[in-house]
Amino acid sequence: MSENQNKWYVLRAISGKEAKIKEYIEAEMKNSSLGEYVSQVLIPTEKVAQVRNGKRVIKERSYLPGYILVEANLVGEVAHQLRSTPDVIGFLGGMEKPSPLRQSEVNRILGTVDELQEASEDLNIPYLVGDAVKVTFGPFSGFSGIIDEVNGEKKKLKVMVKIFGRKTSLELGFMQVEKE
Structure with a gap:
């Protein structure tokens, strides 16, 4: 054959x-x-x-x-x-x-x-700009904020968090936050 x-x-x-x-x-x-x-x-x-x-x-x-x-x-x-x-x-x-x-x-x-x-x-990105998220890991765990920017390539988010009454921008990984 x-x-x-x-x-x-x-x-x-x-x-x-x-x-x-x-x-x-x-x-x-x-x-x-x-x-x-x-x-x-x-x-x-x-x-x-x-x-x-x-x-x-x-x-x-x-x-x-x-x-x-x-x-x-x-x-x-x-x-x-x-x-x-x-x-x-x-x-x-x-x-x-x-x-x-x-x-x-x-x-x-x-x-x-x-x-x-x-x-x-390729990762299904479950986050959008404007979503409310809570930081679950790292020195800022427990803080809540709003997503300001989503970078799918680096799998990073820029989140605006209020610390001591001031808005501060944090760069966090997808695994460090969860939706509220």
């Missing part, structure tokens, strides 16, 4: 079961002849960073929920084996003869996923 016979197909799956299906197919690849015909199983995922309760949390979520990319040579019973995997609904693009993805589509999907993982450091 030459490598160029393998094409990319899309399996439709029950949303949330993608990882379980991938594990099942990979186990079948090792334990049966399916490994001769299926070369890769991918779940396109992206990393998303959020600030929750003052802590930075990075979660990985499916970029295309309900879909699994499979690089395979669909000869004989291979399509039937993949279609009959638990929690798989079927192939995208036809029940009898599934349509493979064009190489340009595969490159775009895989390229988009690579870009999303490289840009994983």
Whole structure:
């Protein structure tokens, strides 16, 4: 079997079961002849960073929920084996003869996923200018103020805080404050 016979197909799956299906197919690849015909199983995922309760949390979520990319040579019973995997609904693009993805589509999907993982450091900034915040960490913890400036690149905020009756500008990190 030459490598160029393998094409990319899309399996439709029950949303949330993608990882379980991938594990099942990979186990079948090792334990049966399916490994001769299926070369890769991918779940396109992206990393998303959020600030929750003052802590930075990075979660990985499916970029295309309900879909699994499979690089395979669909000869004989291979399509039937993949279609009959638990929690798989079927192939995208036809029940009898599934349509493979064009190489340009595969490159775009895989390229988009690579870009999303490289840009994983982008943070959903939960703060806006004018929001009231309370300092939770550092020498000024307990003070309240108003956000004057948001710098997403440095993950810093300029907060106007009243200290001894005078407004003072503090530069604080996203993790040092919480919304009031």
